[in-house]
Amino acid sequence: MSRGMEVVHPYIPNSVPEVKEQMLRDVGAESVDDFYEDVPESLRLREPMKLPRPFLSEYALKRHVEGILSSNRTCGEYLNFLGAGCYQHHVPAVCDEVNQRGEFLTAYAGEPYDDHGRFQTLFEYASMMGELLNMDVVNVPTYDGYQAAATSIRMAARITQRRQVLVAENINPDKLSKIRDYCKPELEIELVGYDQKTGALDLAALEGSISERTAAIFLENPCYLGVVETHGDEISRLAHEHAAICIVSVDPISLGVLTPPADYGADIVCGDLQPLGMHMQFGGGQAGFIATRDEERYVMEYPSRLFGIAPTRVKGEYGFGDVAYERTSFAVREAGKEWVGTAAALWGITAGVYLALMGPQGMAEIGEGILLRSRYAMMEMGKLRGVEGPVFEGPHFKEFVVNFDGTGKSVPEINEGLLSRGIFGGKDLTVEFPQLGSSALYCVTEVHTMEDIDTLVSALREVVE
Amino acid sequence: MEDIRSHRYENGKPRLRRFHQARWDEPIIFELSRGGQRGILVPEVEEEIRLQVGDPMAGLPPFMRRGELPGLPELSQPQVLRHYVRLSQENLGTDLNIDVGQGTCTMKYSPKINEQLAGMPKVADVHPLQDEDTVQGILEVMYRFEEMLKEISGLDRFSLQPRAGSAAIYTNVSIIRAYHETRGEADQRDEIITTIFSHPSNGACAKTAGYKVVTLYPDEDGYPDLDALKAAVSERTAGLLITNPEDTGIFNPKIEKFVEVVHDAGGLCCYDQANANGILGITRAREADFDLCHFNLHKTFSAPHGCGGPAVGATGVRESLAKFLPVPVIEFDGSKYRLNYDLPYSIGKIGPFYGVASVVVKAYAWAMSLGAEGLREVARTAVLNNNYLLKKVLEIPGASAPYAKGKRRIEQVRYSWEDLSAETGVHSEELGLRAVDFGVHYWTSHHPFVVPEPCTLEPTESYSKDELDEYAAILAHVAEEARTDPEMVKTAPHNSTIHTIDHTPLDDPAQWAVTWRAYKRKVEEESK
Known part of the structure; x- marks a missing residue:
């Protein structure tokens, strides 16, 4: 590896001293220092960095990094009931196999010729999402569901040329924070309350707030608190009556059983792809999608790349390329729509693999299984003394709020008790939603067996009773 | 006995590869579907649960129950795998090609060990909201990596939350705005200055954040123009977003002066370190007195580009701006790592959780495999490689490297084929598509093409001298072909997966199709 003081590094082919010397001779330089002649002396580091x-x-x-990471506890080692935007679903082995292929993993910005595979897989990803969402246009993924939400809102504002945006108050508070930062320069965000009993959006409040100033109404379905919004049709009707745009953020894994938002009038649908084949990765598996109808006024407002299908000069050959590239910041810098750049394309390819594996039947079955398991968990937890679950009467998909006021214990105390029994309890909502008292957001998916849920319930019983 | 080798070399040099990319003529996945096939089965629900719960859809109003199943394709598992592996073969990543042709993007080697480490269940199967005691390992990696970035940049605090370079630029602009808000000058300071050879996202993010963008063009010699900057700054200046070295590979020797001029006008200076690969351990944001910076962990720090993400744009600031960073930041009290949300002046959340932790693990492992000396060696080798390739390319008749005549470059060069194009009528894009026939990628430049007939090459530290020779030989061959057989170049690629694309439908709303369903619909509508 090293000859005397000089290290020949395996990642750096030309770190062999003889090769370096020959290259320097070839270019007529005395030393590598010659190449830095434009870097003023005053800016040069005088001593080695302290690393x-x-x-x-x-x-x-490997030993060093594994050693540090070994102290992590995983959702394989513990029973996990956390969700809140990052979800434990099974990741099919083929998803990992495909996204670890070096051809995809290490590609970037090749032309539609040398990177035909990237274009076709992302076109197919968009096409399968289009089927799931019942919409004709889906972007190459943006960073995450937060960005997808924030961009959807700004798209709506550009389309309508209006400034006010109504946001359902049962939204993920972190997502709201992102939306506020992202919309700050141009838009006014106004919150619309929700029904404390059902958890659904307060329609009367919405009617009171919406006007001809309103660019869009934004809601999540299911919302952050787990409730399925059952007035989507009325909400979009109200939006359209005021020539506003209805934006719905949706959990894509729910769409084998729940109606896609486009079918109850949503104009822009967005969300996060993480449930579709991405490991949780401490929050690193997120990727945002945005979908619309195929109308020019919508398409032209996307900042993202949109890959379209096109013929080549050989009959029967599929080619691909950028649709309406001139709207992007790649083409026209700040004259483009927001910006486009590296985001989460590999997770888009992976979500495509996931949907291809699952097929229509798989998506229906996983949705049904989640509905059944989460309902079972709610019923069993609700039987515990002092535990109210679910807090909201509306229908749920995979998450639900459980209140512990009647136990006299705080959520951190309960979660500590569960942790000592090998369980990650639900997300503490005490700070985000103080009006809910000692409440936590629980998540149940297809990875939970009946035994897992029963284990949770008996551990909770020990902790609270 | 025939010496096969004698046909592989000419005058002692290897002949160009007789490359042909995979051409599977692969159908669209929907065309492979056959009703009833399954790619994976989902866990069955226990009968007991079904009995107790009853109808799972009972609580849903009829219109919320999906009527028709989604029209997804139905394939068996091996078919899905073969389809995607075939498509992967029709893709040319850094693992395959001499990837020096995608300048500004630092297409270096992404070590495989780092993939293994980041893919471990100890990273992959960790939920971001777990109790802090159960995620000390990943928090430690993030904290340690922040410490390294502090030393590499000289700045004081970092956020690893932005999920790519542009997201980091936007975060920096948000911090600049927050800074002026606290000083009561946010309304007055509505301009952001950048340069044309900085990444387009600098202008685009500033504009998205509501700023008027002032773009400076270089002086005659290609250096950022200090007089133009002096003319541009005023009491309206919020900040400067600048790359250095710029996308031309030219280091701005007056960068300290640039920062001073903007500071004197009351603005902040943000260093876009997308091109940091050639200056690691050589010069830093601190020495030039920058207030903010960002590094692309998927470029400089070796995490793979993933066809365009996931990624991390690590955002650094000086101490006085640390209070504006997105929450949470990671703290260490000597015994425990924790996530600190208590930043009253924070710009808030800019994305979910804490960014892409797996990318941070890869970047950390890469930096820890090199250390201070190794990082400096990365920079110096990348710069040597670049100047070596520069020499080789300039030996090709018709190639030039505009600006900074006679000077060396840092880690990349924006070349021009203007002379060759004037002589042959062949454009840079066409040369690039012909290069595809020899198994390499080639990129022109961001828009607008300030350098005519541009091509941007960035060799990084990851390619051997022989590989650089091969890339230069491909360019020389293609340039020569432009003279001797221009049709061959203009109709390229010939040995790629597909042939020349007809782009007309992609800009026509009546014909463009972003999904298969839209395509089928439009074809049917037109046939009526």
Whole structure:
């Protein structure tokens, strides 16, 4: 590895001293320092950076990193009931196999010729999402569901040329924070309350707030608190009566059983792809989608790349390319719509693999299974003394709010008790939604067996009773 | 006995590869569907649960129950796998090609060990909201990596939350705005200055954040123009977003002065370090007195590009701006790592959770495999490789490297084929598509094409001298072909997966189709 003081690094082919010397001779330079002649002396680092000693061998590096990470506890080792935007679903092995292919993993911005595979897989991803969402246009993924929400809102504002946006108050508060930051320069965000009993949007409040100033109404379905919005049709009708746009953020894994928002009038549908084949990765598996009808006034407002199908000069050959590229910041810098850049394309490809594996039947079955399991968990938890679950009367999909006021215990106390029994309890809502008292957001998916749920319930019983 | 090798070399040099990319003529996945096939089965629900719950749809109003199943394709598992593996073969990542042709993007080697580490259940199967005691390992990696970035940049605090470079630029602009808000000058300071050879997202993010964008063009020699900057700054200046070295590979020797001029006008200076690969351990944001910066972990720090993400744009600031960072930031009290949300001046959340932790693990592992000396070696080798390739390319008749005549470059060069194009009528894009026939990618430039007939090459540290020779030989061959057989170049690619695309439908609302369903519908409508 090293000859005397000089290290020949395996990642750096030309770190062999003789090769370097030959290259320097070839270019007529005395030393690599010659190439830095434009860097003023005053800006040069005079001493080596103070960084930890490296682990030069791959084995030592592996031991070092594994050593640090070994203290993590995983959702395989513990029973996990956390959701709140990042979900534990089974990741099919084929999803990992495809997204670890070096051809996809290490590609970037090739032309539609050398990267035909990237274009076709992302076109197919959009096409399968289009079927799931019942919409004709789906973007190459943006960073995450928050960005998809914020961009959807700004698209709606550009389309309507209006400034006010109504946002359902039962939204993920972190997502709202992102939306506020992202809309700050141009838009006014106004919250619309929700029914404290059902958890659904307060229609009367919406009617009171909506006007000809309203660009869009934004809601999640299911909402952050787990409730399925059952007035989507009325909400979109109200929006359309005021020539406003209805934006719905949706959990894509619910759409084998729940009606896609387009069918109850949503004009822009967005959300996060993470449930569709991405590991949780401490929150690293997120990717945002935005979908609309195929109307020019909508398409032209996307900042994202849109990959379209096109013929080539050989009959019967599928080609692909950028649709309406001139709207992007790649083409026209700040004259484009927002911006486009690296985001989460690999997760788009992966979500495509997931949908291809699942097919229509798989999506229906997983949705039904989640509905059944989460309902069972709600029923069983609700039987515990002092535990109210679910808090809201509306229908739920995979998440639900459980209140512990009657137990006299705080959520952190309960979660500590569960943790000591090998369980990650639901997300504490005490700070985000103080009006809900000692409440937590629980998530149940297809990975939970009846035994898992029963284990949770008996552990909870021990902790609260 | 025939010496096969004698046909592979000419005058002692290897001949160009007789490359042909995979051409599977693969159908669209929907065309492979046959009703009833299954790609994976989902866990069955226990009978007991079904009995107790009853109709799972009972609580839903009829209109919320999906009537028709989604029209997804129905394939068996091996068919799905074969389809995607075939498509993967029709893609040319850094693992396959001499990927020096995608300048500005630092297409370096992404070590496989880092993929293994980031894919471990200890990273992959961890929920971001777990109790902090159960995620000390990943928090430690993030904290340690932040410490390294602080030393590499000289700045004081970092957020690893932005999910790519442009997201980091937007975050920086949000921080600039928050800073002026606290000083009561936000309304007055409505302009952001950038340069034409900085990434287009600098202008685009500033505009999205509501700023008027002032774009500076270079002086005659290609250097950012200090007089133009002096003329541009005023009491309206909120900040400067600038890359250095710029996308031309030219380092701005007056960068300190640039920062000073903007500071004197009351603005903040943000260093877009997308092109940091050639200056690691050489010069830093701190020495030039920048207030903010960002690094692309998927470029400089070796995390793979993933066809365009996931990624991380690590955002750094000086101490006085740390209070504006997105929440949470990671703190360490000597025994425990924790997520700190208590930043009253924070711009808030800019994305879910804490960014892409798996990318941070890869970047950390990469940096820890090199250390301070190794990172400097990365930079110096990348710069050597670039100047070596520069020499090779300039030996090709018709190629030039506009600006900074006679000077060296840092880690990349924006070349021009203006002379060759004037002589042959062949454009840079066409040269690039012909290069595809030899198994390499080639990119022109961001728009607008300030450099005529541009091509941007960035060799990084990851390619051997022989590989750089091969890339230059491909360019030389294609340039020569432009003279001797221009039709061959203009009709390229010939050895790729597909042939010349007809782009007309992609800009025609009546014909464009972003999904298969839209395509089928439009074809049917037109046939009526």
